[in-house]
Amino acid sequence: MKNKYAKIAFDGLITNNASFKLVLGTCAALGMSSSAIGGFGMGISVTVVLLLSNVLISMLRKVIPSAVRIPAFVVIIATLVTLLRMALEKYMPDLYDSMGVFLPLIVVNCMILGRAEAFASKQPVLDSAIDGVSTGLGFTVALTLMGVIREFFGSGSFFGIELFDFSIGFFASAPGAFFTYGICIALFLLITDNVEKTARKKRARAFRVSQSAPLPAPEETEKKEAETC
Amino acid sequence: MKAKLKAFFQSNVFRCVTVLLAIVLVSGALLSVCNDLLFVSAEERFARTLAKIYGRQVETTQLSVSAEDAVFAEGTVNAAYLTDDGNYLIQSTGNGGYSGGTVTLWTVFSCEGSKEANDFKWLGIEKVVYESDRKQSYISKIKKKFYTEFTVHNEEILAGGKFTTAAGGDDIYTLSAGASRSSAAIVNGVNTALAYFRAHVLGGEA
Numbered sequence: 001m002k003n004k005y006a007k008i009a010f011d012g013l014i015t016n017n018a019s020f021k022l023v024l025g026t027c028a029a030l031g032m033s034s035s036a037i038g039g040f041g042m043g044i045s046v047t048v049v050l051l052l053s054n055v056l057i058s059m060l061r062k063v064i065p066s067a068v069r070i071p072a073f074v075v076i077i078a079t080l081v082t083l084l085r086m087a088l089e090k091y092m093p094d095l096y097d098s099m100g101v102f103l104p105l106i107v108v109n110c111m112i113l114g115r116a117e118a119f120a121s122k123q124p125v126l127d128s129a130i131d132g133v134s135t136g137l138g139f140t141v142a143l144t145l146m147g148v149i150r151e152f153f154g155s156g157s158f159f160g161i162e163l164f165d166f167s168i169g170f171f172a173s174a175p176g177a178f179f180t181y182g183i184c185i186a187l188f189l190l191i192t193d194n195v196e197k198t199a200r201k202k203r204a205r206a207f208r209v210s211q212s213a214p215l216p217a218p219e220e221t222e223k224k225e226a227e228t229c
Numbered sequence: 230m231k232a233k234l235k236a237f238f239q240s241n242v243f244r245c246v247t248v249l250l251a252i253v254l255v256s257g258a259l260l261s262v263c264n265d266l267l268f269v270s271a272e273e274r275f276a277r278t279l280a281k282i283y284g285r286q287v288e289t290t291q292l293s294v295s296a297e298d299a300v301f302a303e304g305t306v307n308a309a310y311l312t313d314d315g316n317y318l319i320q321s322t323g324n325g326g327y328s329g330g331t332v333t334l335w336t337v338f339s340c341e342g343s344k345e346a347n348d349f350k351w352l353g354i355e356k357v358v359y360e361s362d363r364k365q366s367y368i369s370k371i372k373k374k375f376y377t378e379f380t381v382h383n384e385e386i387l388a389g390g391k392f393t394t395a396a397g398g399d400d401i402y403t404l405s406a407g408a409s410r411s412s413a414a415i416v417n418g419v420n421t422a423l424a425y426f427r428a429h430v431l432g433g434e435a
Contacts, residue, residue, distance in 0.1 A: 034369060064252075068245040072252050079256035086267040093269075093277055155372075169407050172370060 005130050012134025019142035024111040029143055030177040039147030041095045042102060043140025045088070047133065049080050050112050054120040054132035057079075061121050072156045073116045074107070081107045107185050111139065142184070149180050212222035244282060279318075282335055282358045288313040298429060306422035307333070309429075315340050316355065317430055327410035330364030331339025334415060336379075336422035338430070353383025357419055367408035375405040375412060379419050391423060392416045 010146030018024045025046065030041040056076050057064075064072045085103055088096040096103065106112065115135055122126040152158055156164045170176045237243055242317040271401035279287055292309040299306045312318055317338040322331045339355035355378045362368050379392065382401045393400035394413045405412035 060252075064248055065241060065245045067241065068249050072249060073247075075252050075256055079260060082260055083263055086263055089269055090267040169370065173367075 005127070007129045008127060009134040012131055012136075013138040013141075014192065015144060016135075017188065018111045018135050018137040018158070019139050021192075022111075022114075023185070024114060025109050025139060026181075027105060028102050028109060029139075029146065030174070030181060032099065033143055033146035033150055034154065034172055035098075035151045036144055036147035037095075038098050039143035039145075040140060042099060043136070043143040045084055045099070045103065046109065046139055047104055047136025049077065049084060049106055049138040050115060051129060052080050052130035053077050053112055053116055054126055054128040055171050057116045057120040058123060058125045058128035064121075069121060070113075070117070073113060073121075074223055077112055077116070078107045111135065146177075146180050149184070150176060169227070181189060278335065278360070282318070282337060282356060283312075292412040294425075296430075298425070300386075301421045301424050303417035304331070306421060306425045309425065315343065317349065317362075317426060319422040319425055321418045321422040321425070323414040323421060325410070325417050326362065326365050327367065327408075328364045328412030329387065330362060330414065331413040332362045332365060332368070332411060332418055333359065333360040334418040334422070335360055336419055336426075338422075338426050351387065351426075353386055354380050354419070356380060356425075357415075359415075362396065362411070362414075365408075365411040365414065368411050371405045371412060371415070375403070375415070378403045386423070391420050 012018075016022055018030050019026075028042050028046065033039045053073075053076055057073060060072075061075075064187075081104065084106070085096070088099070088103070115131060119131050123131070148158065150171045151159075152163070153168045154170075154176060156162060156167045171180065273362050276286060281287065289310040289312050292311060294306055294309050303325070307320045307322060309320070310318040317340060318420070319336050319338065320333065321336065322333045323329055326332055335356075335358045336354060337356040337358075339352040341350040341352060357376045359368070359371075359376065380388070382392075383400055391400050392403055394402070394404045394409065394416050396402050396404075403416060405415075
């Protein structure tokens with residue numbers, strides 16, 4: 001049982017990382033990653049919406065008819081995003097201002113609708129909640145990492161703390177966002193592929209060792225079978 | 230008739246419409262309640278802006294800005310306030326940004342004494358704070374250092390000077406490389422606030 005939840009969490013964070021593996025939510029990833037704080041804020045906002053939408057949709061999965069499931073999901077997601085907007089405007093105005101148009105755009109983030117359709121509408125509530133949190137956190141880590149890289153080279157700072165008076169303007173621009181995104185995807189795939197290959201080799205070696213273990217003698221097997229009969 | 234009605238109420242169409250309506254109504258009700266609870270009033274918004282500028286809450290008196298007085302060659306004055314510490318706070322929008330866009334700023338004019346006591350003295354520009362922009366996609370490239378640049382030339386400003394993004398003239402040259410059009414709009418915004426302050430607060434004396 002524990003393994004099942006661990007697998008869902010690992011899938012969301014690494015194996016099916018929404019940003020670097022499935023290339024979902026690209027608009028937000030490119031637009032909000034010019035600073036580490038911006039990327040982190042967007043990631044956490046998406047995580048909150050994803051968690052709540054997954055839980056609600058999973059709870060209502062037997063009530064919502066299949067024919068109207070997409071409009072129903074969109075209404076639920078749009079309501080949650082509007083609530084999030086109101087809460088951020090009230091309690092975190094700086095983050096609200098920095099997110100600008102990308103905050104309402106969470107409604108059309110294909111990652112949220114994708115998880116609702118592919119997972120939450122078919123799975124129990126707890127599984128959907130774990131999937132929402134892990135997918136959201138995978139997205140948050142990806143955006144924050146991109147934000148750190150772009151902020152460091154584009155503005156010479158780290159989480160808003162100015163480190164040096166030197167910057168490469170390219171990283172703060174839109175082409176810089178695409179470049180950073182591409183490099184991050186390439187590195188992520190390189191690392192995960194290598195880890196996967198190593199794990200596969202280990203499994204193959206373990207299998208070969210188990211195959212080469214001495215088998216019991218045929219006479220002994222016959223004796224045992226006779227005893228059983 | 231009864232059989233038809235019964236068939237309709239048991240149909241998938243009725244179920245779809247009912248479920249969608251229920252979701253929409255519940256969502257609407259929830260949003261209405263939260264909108265009341267989380268509403269941010271104009272006063273609260275202004276208090277936040279003041280806190281951003283001053284780092285503390287201050288009492289202000291709004292000064293009336295007529296439509297004719299508000300428009301200048303380089304921009305428009307949106308609002309003016311007198312704060313409890315005697316400073317003047319002017320919100321202005323500078324034209325001439327990238328792609329015909331604008332930048333809106335708050336300029337704090339540091340003052341001493343009061344006009345009523347005849348000991349009023351203008352000390353210079355204390356702070357320039359960014360508020361919002363239109364079409365300025367490179368605005369994030371402009372660092373704090375550029376905004377502080379407006380506060381270190383108070384001698385020239387008190388002598389009647391103004392800012393410019395064109396090098397070589399008598400005016401105070403300041404420009405943020407990499408976002409030159411946006412910095413031109415900021416300079417225009419500060420010059421607009423400066424022109425308004427000179428004309429309507431100082432009464433054209435400077």
